[in-house]
Amino acid sequence: MTTSGGSLIRSFVDSLIRPSAASLPTRAWALISAVSLRTKILGMVLALVLLLGAGVTLQVRATLTRTLMAQLQEESVSLSRDLAARSTDLLLINDLYGILQLLRETQTNNPDVRYAFILDRDGRVVAHTFDGGFPADLASANSVAADAHHHTTSIWTEEGVVWDTAVPIFEGKAGTARIGVSEARMRATVAAITTRLLLTTALVSLVGILTAIFLTWLLTRPVRQLVEATEAVRHGDYSPRVRRWADDELGELADAFNVMTADLARADAERREREQMRAFYLRQIITAQEEERKRIARELHDETGQALASVMVGLRNVEEAPSAGELHARLADLREVASATLEAVRRLALELRPSMLDDLGLVAALRRYAADYTARFKIPVDVQIVGLGDQRLAPEVETALYRIIQEALTNVAKYARATHVSVLLECHEGQLNAIIEDDGCGFDAAQVLRSAAAENRLGLYGMRERAGLIGGALTIESQTGCGTTVYVRIPNP
Ligand SMILES: Nc1ncnc2c1ncn2[C@@H]1O[C@H](COP(=O)(O)OP(=O)(O)OP(=O)(O)O)[C@@H](O)[C@H]1O
Ligand SMILES: [Mg+2]
Structure with a gap:
């Protein structure tokens, strides 16, 4: 019984939404048990691989994002602090060229850094790394208290989230150093790893499906043969024998099946022979009964009938007896005939069935x-x-x-x-x-x-x-x- 994928899904959905007296698990089980062994094994392998793949991918993705994010924020803080420390002297001597150099160097050395700039103590931009002008509201997007270590906030840009860290320079007396570190590279790394994991899952699923197909072929081949042979046996053909494909339980089943069909064939042959014998026996009994009836009829006609006829003739002779002496002699003859007849009838009755038995x-x-x-x-x-x-x-x-x-x-x-x-x-x-x-x-x-x-x-x-x-x-x-x-x-x- 094989159900095609489309109709399987349709019937599954139908069975789940159609109101019925059976409970949901019962209906689901009825559906699962109705599909072929191959579909069951394939479904099981596929479901397991997909579940495992999806679970592992989600876990790895979440952990990786969490770790990289923490790293990125730490990097943003340490770069800002470094910038603040290195720009202090330059700010104090008002070396703008040196500050710009420092900012460019910071951006070039760190690919995640999107921008870096220095604000003076009044919040005015001293130097920045933007080529096309400083964005209007960026300076006010983050601030840090003079006595704080640092302050980090997230800013949404076209490229994605940028982590902006502000660090006070010379306890805020000289200004603030700000650095924006972008998440883009980290997100790309996570996306690349996720894609690789999903590809691995797809590959493992494919290998799993191929293995399951091979396994079900191995398993169902002898089972299919057994089903065909059982069908033949059901129709009275005991000749099919199934091959022992392997030395496992299926091999033992094949052996047991072959022994069983051989026994059935023998029993069937014996039954046929017995039936033939019985039919033959019945015919013989009927013939024997007819023969017996013929014999009895002949005996009754030839012996008993003759004897009774001679008794009749004898009786007439008795009537016509000329003398008392002759009468006695004829009566004695008659008596002998009657006694012989009686004996013959008794013998006949005894042969037919001994009355003694009853x-x-x-x-x-x-x-x-x-x-x-x-x-x-x-x-x-x-x-x-x-x-x-x-x-x-x-x-x-x-x-x-x-x-x-x-x-x-x-x-x-x-x-x-x-x-x-x-x-x-x-x-x-x-x-x-x-x-x-x-x-x-x-x-x-x-x-x-x-x-x-x-x-x-x-x-x-x-x-x-x-x-x-x-x-x-x-x-x-x-x-x-x-x-x-x-x-x-x-x-x-
Ligand atoms: N007690 C016995 N001793 C020796 N041989 C026997 C004995 N009983 C049967 N047989 C053998 O078995 C054969 C079959 O016996 P069975 O009673 O079936 O048939 P039958 O006597 O030949 O014929 P039927 O009984 O039908 O008139 C006999 O021909 C005889 O060779
Ligand atoms: Mg006999």
């Missing part, structure tokens, strides 16, 4: 599943329940844990070639842990999880997702040849 809870359903599993796969399962008692968990937690353990045990049966599996369900300090451990061949879990989508394997991924959905976490520890352990931790079941 009726008796996770512990009972797990024990039942483990018993069936051992009978089916000939792998002993040791189920241990610790700290849970008869306590029922939330239905979604029970279902998720049941499905996770079911999938883990199915994997053991399919791949592990294990001789023993143990399932531990433990509730400890408000946290629920489930550990499924086998002594089978083991596998590279991280690699399998990475390639799950590509290889169309969803068991492990589904386990992890289910654990995540109920606020838990799932980890797998496995090494080839050393068995596999699946840990599920649910902090607040």
